[in-house]
Amino acid sequence: MISNISLVSVWVTDIDDSLAFYTDVLGFETKDDLMLGEDFRWCTVVHPSQPELQVHLTTPSAPLSDDLIAAMRRAQAEGGLPGLGLAVDDCQKTFEELSAKGVVFLQEPTQRPYGVEALMRDNSGNWMVLVEHREYAPEDFAGFEG
Known part of the structure; x- marks a missing residue:
């Protein structure tokens, strides 16, 4: 029986650079490195408040096919891959703190039916969403167009 999600993978362009970004900028901690x-690096980070969920930082490489590796690298270069959704206590404050650290935001904090949301990229170009959650009901989405 499945009890929880314990690992998610994020495709990155450089493991060392991404490890520094996730730890120094976002506040994660190194779990395994x-x-x-000879050619496979297992690198995971965890958030201190959720150490049971490991984030695996990995590059497109074998055993993926050469065609898939090339497609993944093109998607990375175009900034077309999803990353993580991160819960925050105060979206505006987190936006300001991360902006001061040089994080690129695609969307400043914006009110949504489910809370306040900001959209950023990690240092590999992956989309990441910050959400300050609030309680909502289905009717809160009436007329919402995203």
């Missing part, structure tokens, strides 16, 4: 064989 191991070489498994």
Whole structure:
């Protein structure tokens, strides 16, 4: 029986750079950083408030096919890959703090039916959403166009 989600993978362009971004900028902590064989690096980070969920930072590489690796790298270069959704206590404050650290935002904090949301990119170009959640009901979405 499945009990929870324990690992998610995020495609990155450079593991060292992404490890620094996720730890130094976003406040995650390194969980594992191991070489498994000559050409596979297993690197995970966790958030201190949710250490049971590991984020695997990985690059497109074998055993993926050459065609898929090339397609993934094109998607990364275009900034077309999704990343993580991050819950925040205060979206405006987090936006200001991360902007001061050089994080690129695609959308400043905006009121939504489900809370306040801002859209940013990690240092590999992945889309990441920050959400300050609030209680909502289905009728809160009446007329909402995104």
